[in-house]
Amino acid sequence: MATRKRKLASRNERGRQGHTRPRHGxxxxxxxxxxxxxxxxxQQEEKVKCLAAINRIRRGEARTVSAAARAxxxxxxxxxxxxxxxxxxxxxxxxxxxxxxxxxxxTVQILVNEGALTTTARGSRERELAGQHRATVxxxxxxxxxxxxxxxxxxxxxxxxxxxxxxxQLSLLAQAGVxxxxxxxxxxxxxxx
Numbered sequence: 021m022a023t024r025k026r027k028l029a030s031r032n033e034r035g036r037q038g039h040t041r042p043r044h045g046x047x048x049x050x051x052x053x054x055x056x057x058x059x060x061x062x063q064q065e066e067k068v069k070c071l072a073a074i075n076r077i078r079r080g081e082a083r084t085v086s087a088a089a090r091a092x093x094x095x096x097x098x099x100x101x102x103x104x105x106x107x108x109x110x111x112x113x114x115x116x117x118x119x120x121x122x123x124x125x126x127t128v129q130i131l132v133n134e135g136a137l138t139t140t141a142r143g144s145r146e147r148e149l150a151g152q153h154r155a156t157v158x159x160x161x162x163x164x165x166x167x168x169x170x171x172x173x174x175x176x177x178x179x180x181x182x183x184x185x186x187x188x189q190l191s192l193l194a195q196a197g198v199x200x201x202x203x204x205x206x207x208x209x210x211x212x213x
Contacts, residue, residue, distance in 0.1 A: 067102045068206040069094035074106045077118045085116040127207040131184045135198045139179030150178045
């Protein structure tokens, strides 16, 4: 009985000092301070997979969040922990939905007039623009789309850098082998360092 009273007194004292334990189910991902948002290299790689899963749903390539997570080699748990603001729950116990946009940044590889460049795409709109541009470049070089398709990227920027929109410059980069060296859209933390 005395031990139990001591434990209760200890809990009460911690509560007064501001040392409260997080609610059951609360995660660190919900914290808003920048220092708590520092991710390890492994977590950053997992975040890249989570963002790719979210983008897969936005493009209509997956019907559910869990299907997109499986396709990208990640889990719902990782998505909830690393990109929680990119999803929402319809109602308690209901299914998950992807939000129309988000503000998560990711390191991406883009093609500019000078060549391939690694930069930070800020938010889902820039990530989507980077992916669309890359797909257009590949289709234009493969002859599946007209070179005029690059015009829609004139003046468009990702991470503050203008995307290549001139077919002649793109042809020069392709002949120099720069385009063939492009890897995936998202850059892993190891490659960016």
